[in-house]
Amino acid sequence: MSFKQPELSYDYNAxxxxxxxxxxxxxxxxxxxxxxxxxxxxxxxxALEGKTVEEVFATISSQPAAVxxxxxxxxxxxxxWAVMGPKGGGEPTGALAEAIKGAFGSFADFKTQFxxxxxxxxxxxxxxxxxxxDGSLVVSSTPNQDNPLMDLAEVKGTPLLAIDVWEHxxxxxxxxxxxxxxxAFWNVINWEEVSKRLKA
Ligand code: MN3
Numbered sequence: 001m002s003f004k005q006p007e008l009s010y011d012y013n014a015x016x017x018x019x020x021x022x023x024x025x026x027x028x029x030x031x032x033x034x035x036x037x038x039x040x041x042x043x044x045x046x047a048l049e050g051k052t053v054e055e056v057f058a059t060i061s062s063q064p065a066a067v068x069x070x071x072x073x074x075x076x077x078x079x080x081w082a083v084m085g086p087k088g089g090g091e092p093t094g095a096l097a098e099a100i101k102g103a104f105g106s107f108a109d110f111k112t113q114f115x116x117x118x119x120x121x122x123x124x125x126x127x128x129x130x131x132x133x134d135g136s137l138v139v140s141s142t143p144n145q146d147n148p149l150m151d152l153a154e155v156k157g158t159p160l161l162a163i164d165v166w167e168h169x170x171x172x173x174x175x176x177x178x179x180x181x182x183x184a185f186w187n188v189i190n191w192e193e194v195s196k197r198l199k200a
Pocket of ligand 1: 027031077164166168169
């Protein structure tokens with residue numbers, strides 16, 4: 001397999017009570033594992049084999065749905081696991097704090113914008129903090145497994161922070177209460193990792 005599912009850097013129960021262990025286990029070992037396997041299957045033997053995931057996304061509008069959906073599912077969850085952690089929460093510091101202030105006015109305003117994007121994404125999808133090509137930060141959301149690296153995204157750029165708002169990400173613990181899950185997400189954000197991505 002050319003695309004490998006990265007190991008989680010924390011245990012399934014590490015994000016409790018905000019995200020429960022059973023949800024984490026099914027999400028990582030079933031959903032994400034399936035996206036990864038199906039992404040590999042979809043590129044195998046095609047011109048995309050051997051390309052980076054970024055290269056695949058750059059031409060995604062001309063690729064089959066299986067590549068778009070599973071490639072997005074593979075990449076988006078890699079980012080989602082990475083930007084969460086047991087020592088998460090609080091507020092960012094340093095350059096990221098300044099960049100967020102510059103773009104949104106305050107951390108509180110950013111939090112509102114990001115939470116609203118996540119809550120109002122109809123059906124399944126993601127909300128993002130994105131660094132655009134000109135270096136500015138914006139909040140966006142995408143349907144299904146699309147993401148800001150895809151050539152067809154409304155808002156294009158490098159994703160720094162992601163929240164999965166598919167029901168499989170929260171339904172066992174929160175049922176229909178997506179806003180409660182979004183609120184809880186702020187307690188597990190690994191700002192150090194988000195900062196690293198801003199600098200990269
Ligand atoms: Mn998911």
